Amino acid sequence: MITQLELTNFSAFDHLKIDFSKRINILVGKNGTGKTKLLKAAYAVASGGRVLRDKPKTTHDELRAFLSDRFVRLFVPLDRRLGALVHTNPQANGSGASAAAQIQAVMGSGERVTMGFGRDSDAIALPSDINHQGYRANPVYIPTKEIISFMEGFNSLYERYNLSFDQTYQDMYVLLELPKLRRENRHPVATRVMEQIEAFCGGRFIFHGGGKVTFNAVGGAEYSANSIAEGFRKMGVLARLLETGSIEPGVNGSLYWDEPESNLNPKLMRFLVETLLDFSRHDQQIVIATHDYVLLKWFDLLMDKAQGDEIAFHTMYRDEESGRLQVETVYEYLAVRENAISSTYSELYDSEIDRALGGAV
Known part of the structure; x- marks a missing residue:
């Protein structure tokens, strides 16, 4: 489980820090706001537990090699080079060069994991004294x-x-x-x-x-x-x-799911939301990314705080002035800002009313 993730000069992110709920986390936002990249970054960090579980006496160099290959295979950067994942900031200087990428995560046990790499790096740098306790749960990522x-x-x-x-x-x-x-x-x-x-x-x-x-x-x-x-x-x-x-x-690691609603009929969508809420009530951390208003509303309607339900809505957006990707977290659906999904549905509804009234609105 990851409770906090901080990305600096990594991929599309200049700097982004997000606090995850231990229950359900929903990433929303327009296309190109980094939802899938954030999912994969959290998954990549958490999946270090796989090699530690399969080989408890993994050496420091073996873990570095595993994570380096992991990031390349998950993100598939240009020429499959790890250094290509360093964020390029055109506003930094004429060349667009950026400082080294750094990824920091706080695990469910409270352990802090830090890793980084530069533009010319072939391998991720890890502190030699990193404490791997509580870093062995195996996460699951369900792609689109x-x-x-x-x-x-x-x-x-x-x-x-x-x-x-x-x-x-x-x-x-x-x-x-x-x-x-x-x-x-x-x-x-x-x-x-x-x-x-x-x-x-x-x-x-x-x-x-x-x-x-x-x-x-x-x-x-x-x-x-x-x-x-x-x-x-x-x-x-x-x-x-x-x-x-x-x-x-309550046993395995976090569940990451990119667009779980795709190709599901409305009845299955409600069942899926009920299932994910049930998982979370049994101590399963869930992080999903979605474009679907219906899925969001089902979470809003079916969550039950009396059963301990907690849903963190993370709105990802690009700041108009700086051009940087940002995230805002709220715990009530009605407090979600910058919600392109619901605004599009509202626009569709307004257009339907306008047509029904013969354009009188």
Whole structure:
């Protein structure tokens, strides 16, 4: 879990500092305001726990190498150079050069993690005395595109060639290919949500290994996963992550989800919000980025403070004077400013009223 993230001269950010809720965090803003970059930065920092969990005696140099490769594969910078992720500020001087990039994070345990690199760096710099306690939970990142439809053969191609996919897709492939937990070892919330997803989809996705996935409909008929609606495939990804224990509320690391609402019908969208709220009530930190007004409103309508629900709305925007990306955090939907999503829906509503009145407004 990450409770605070500070980015200086990194990627699109001159300087940005954000405090995350331990429950639900929603990043909103126009295109080009850095929502996905912020998601990936938090995920990259938190995923250092993976190598520490798999190899507890990881050396300092091994961790540096892992994180350096991690940032390059997640962000896919120009020429796949780590130094290309240093923020370029055209206003700094004639060359647009910037100081070194620095990333600071405060983990849920209170531990502070700091890393940085320069424009000519090949590896991330880490303090030699970094304390890794509490830095071992494994986060999950669900990218915008579902992966079930192209899993077969994907991993071998990704390992061998420079594909146009960032590493979040390979990470998802690896998680989906894990063996499933025994039913008695699953979190009760996981079992309930899996059953609800099966009811919504009219069946369940079966993972055979090697990237092969089929869909077994209620009644016994078997179909190719590609013949199933994309929204159902997206729910199938969530069900599989629960089935393998990759998402285990209160046990595993944070859940990062980029545009979870894409290709979901309204009924599934409400179910998704109810599910994420349920996860958060069992100590799962969630960070999502969205463009969807309906998803935001469902969170606003369904949250229940009596059950301890807390939603941090992080509005990301570009300051008109400085041109810098900024973030403003509030804990009430009605207090959200610079909300291009709701203003667009209001404009659509006004246009509909105007048409109904024959342009009299």
